Amino acid sequence: MRSIRLRLIMILMGSTGLVWLLAVGWIYLSTQAEVERVLDARLMEAARMVNSLLSDHRIEVGLEEGAARHVVGEFEQTHRPYERQLSCQIWSLEGSLVGRSENAPQTRLTEIGTGFSETAVDGERWRVFTVENQSLGVRVMVGDSLRIRETLVSDVIKGLVVPALLILPFLAGVILVSVGRGLSPLNDMADTLSKRAANDLRPLQADNLPKEIAPAVNALNGLFKRVEDVRDRERSFTAFAAHELKTPLAGVKTQAQIALASEDPALHANALQQITMGVDRTSRLVKQLLDLTALETNDSEPILQTVSVRALMRSVMAELPLARGETRLNVEADGEDAHEVHVEPHFLSLALRNLIENALNHAPETSGVVCRVEEVADSVRFLVEDRGPGIPEAELSQVVEKFVRGRNRSASGSGLGLAIAQAAMVRMGGTLTLENREEGGLRAILTVRKAETMA
Template identity: 30%
Template sequence: MRSIRARLLLVLLGMLALIAVVMGGATYRNVLAETEALFDYQLRQMALSLRDQGEVSQTQADALANEQLDFVVQIWTLDGRSIYATRPHEELPSRALLGLADVSVKGVVWRTYSVATPGRVIQVAQPLATRQRLAAEAALRSVIPLLVLVPLLAALAWWLSAMALSPLNRVANDVKARDGKLLQPLGVEGLPDEVSPLVNALNGLLQRLGQTLDTQRAFLSDAAHELRSPLTALKLQIESLRRAPDDAARMEAVTALSDGVDRAARIVEQLLALARSEPGAQPPAMEELDLCELVRQAVADTVPYALSRGSRFALQADTPVTVRGERQGLTALVRNLADNAVRYAPRGSQVELRVSVEQGAPVLQVDDAGAGIPPSERERVFDRFYRRAAGGEEGTGLGLAIVKSVAARHGASVTLSDSPLGGLRVQVRFPAP
């Protein structure tokens, strides 16, 4: 049973039924006992009223002889001779037991009360079955209002459960009416304290979802804009290749086309790397990695580009340094740092990479001899597609954005500062094991 309302109704109705049974049983027994006590009181009063009289008057005898009267009165002399009876009855007790007593005569049980006077014995009797029937009827009449009240209370419980759960229904209907474009917070006014935490959590989720959607829209818009230029250039270069008048022009067009393809492939590769490092992407598979070996492999992928510019790498990573992370993401981080250092440094310069442990935390440091980044722009360069005019080098504006995103997923921090080589120093500090 998954319905809260059904569970609530089941509990309430079960409690109501249990209370009704207990109260009904207690009321029935109490009324039954009180009625029996009342009948005993009537027996005593009738016997005592006859004791104080010298004889039974004719009017009183006629009244006592009424067949509709359940009471039977008998009077004996002290020697046992019957001198009065309200009416002949074969099943009447022939002897008196003083006080209250239950007397059985021929299978019929009588409730009697007898009292002795100086000259006679008076007994008032009543059939026990009649007493019990009358007492049961009186007790049942006292329970009937409770039986009538139970359905009303059940209806009230049903209404109260509906009223208690109406805030949840309101919140559910409000959420159901939302779509991807309607992510405003849910209203919290008038909600009970038990529902407010749920609504606040949903509002936080809607806010994060809205931020994620806005980020994705901006990312797609910027990606489309960035891809439009290289794709257009590729189309123009293909047209130039088609119209080349001689082999020299054709070779020049092929070279330009190859460079355009490389630039488009780099943009696509960086876009995919950035998408994989987004906060909403699938969590990476973490493993224990040797940061020194990972840096060597990532730098090896950038060596051909560095050689084409006459640049070289200097790597200081002799002692194994263990980090816990995702291999593909960290490889992209190192590759982008190395590529940026070579791209924005003068041709023929040196790029230094160092892996070390500082205060128990693994640190990756990259130094170049380029123009560096002014302190006023060191926060903006982590934005997607943000590019600075530096030495006429073309870039995508995604390298440092990928580095920042991958580092954030690994709990690492990225800081930019001036390098002793004259350019930029990038330092990535990983959390201590």
């Protein structure tokens, strides 16, 4: 299980430790460079000072062999750290030691004639500056132990690292508390949600929230709103469906009672015919309810395929009632064999079948329904036309809603056919257009993309 709290703590602790390490490294390098620069300047100054004292004859040295003695008191060791670093030697140009400080080694500090050099004498490394005095015939060598330099730098670093290590536990505690307080709005929101009832879809309080949490709260409120809308639609759908099913079922029951009670053969036959019609209507309503539910509850992306119009129309014709599909429906297509569309076949068939059934229900018995296919630019249009009463212009935008039947309703309609067609076209990216024909009746147009335009 992943924890945001743990992740934040680890990131903050890691980044803080990394910053400390980088700072220590930078201070180490800069301190080392600065110490070397300062101490090198001191070496140079000390060597020149001794050379000046020799030139002014304030220090007397014997140039004879074996005359070396303690001549420079300023380089004696004191009791304070780092103050005994310098050792001084005075060598003749012929190579004999003629003077040295008390703690200077007997061995020559460097073989370099002048300037800076680094050497090892008796197992100890030295940084040496040499000044050559030609007039006196001597070389002045002043050396600094590199071990003491390194000790100085390491003590500086210890002075930084030790307090840092002592502060780290306190810093960790501060980070823990800070992260906990920073995440408290999330805990408060989780606590609020856990105490809510399942049907409580009120929006969460969105005022005075941290800007990092506000998007999550707004998204949750949006989700609550969508769920509330879906629930309202389901309530309406259930109420309308119950009402629409109640009507034909009540009719079937009434006709059945008439058939059972009647001894008149004509009345008995008419009652049975009405029962058959009621069952057909109920069956069609149930099928439409199932189709609409499948369209609205399936959130997966439609699988678009390239299909021919002829194959699609044959599939739709096969699903229509034979009595209507063969006698009153006329299918026309301009170059039908050449038409190919990129659609979800089931959705387009569903939309076409419901439009044709709707047209057959509203068209007069003496007139037929025409289904035409035509190509327009990069689209293919399916036109379903009837000679019925049409739809008032004010109601054209409303009849695609569920259970909206309009004023010119059919006795066998349920107000779902156009809603199913609209939902199917929305799912696969097509459009449904309704318009009244000048010569009377309604024209429904389904527009989808041609297959070659999708490449």
